[in-house]
Amino acid sequence: xxxxxxxxxxxxxxxxxxxxxxxxxxxxxxxxxxxxxxxxxxxxxxxxxxxxxxxxxxxxxxxxxxxxxxxxxxxxxxxxxxxxx
Numbered sequence: 001x002x003x004x005x006x007x008x009x010x011x012x013x014x015x016x017x018x019x020x021x022x023x024x025x026x027x028x029x030x031x032x033x034x035x036x037x038x039x040x041x042x043x044x045x046x047x048x049x050x051x052x053x054x055x056x057x058x059x060x061x062x063x064x065x066x067x068x069x070x071x072x073x074x075x076x077x078x079x080x081x082x083x084x085x
Contacts, residue, residue: 005051005079009068013084016062017047024076025052027066050078058083 014029027050032041050066058064058080066078 005069005072007067007069007079007081011065011067011081012046012048012078013063013065014046014048016058016060016064019052019058019060021049023052023054024049025058025064025080026050027064027078027080048078049076050080051076052080056080056083 012027012029014027016025017028018026026047028045028047030043030045033044034041048066050064051069051072052058063084064080065082065084067081068077069079071077072079
């Protein structure tokens with residue numbers, strides 16, 4: 001049995017937009033940013049890669065909760081901790 005990766009830091013909720021890699025998913029969420037010049041908010045997207053353990057196995061379109069962890073690879077610093085329905 002494999003050891004679970006230790007988590008720490010920030011937690012985010014987003015949508016899986018790609019699961020074409022092995023044990024990796026791309027998670028995206030929308031955030032609002034205030035623009036002083038126009039006195040309005042604009043929508044911005046954040047995309048990160050997250051480790052997708054075999055026990056969770058998130059699919060494309062799933063809403064997931066991800067949490068920060070130690071660097072797993074050059075671009076992966078998050079792990080999927082649960083799939084939200």
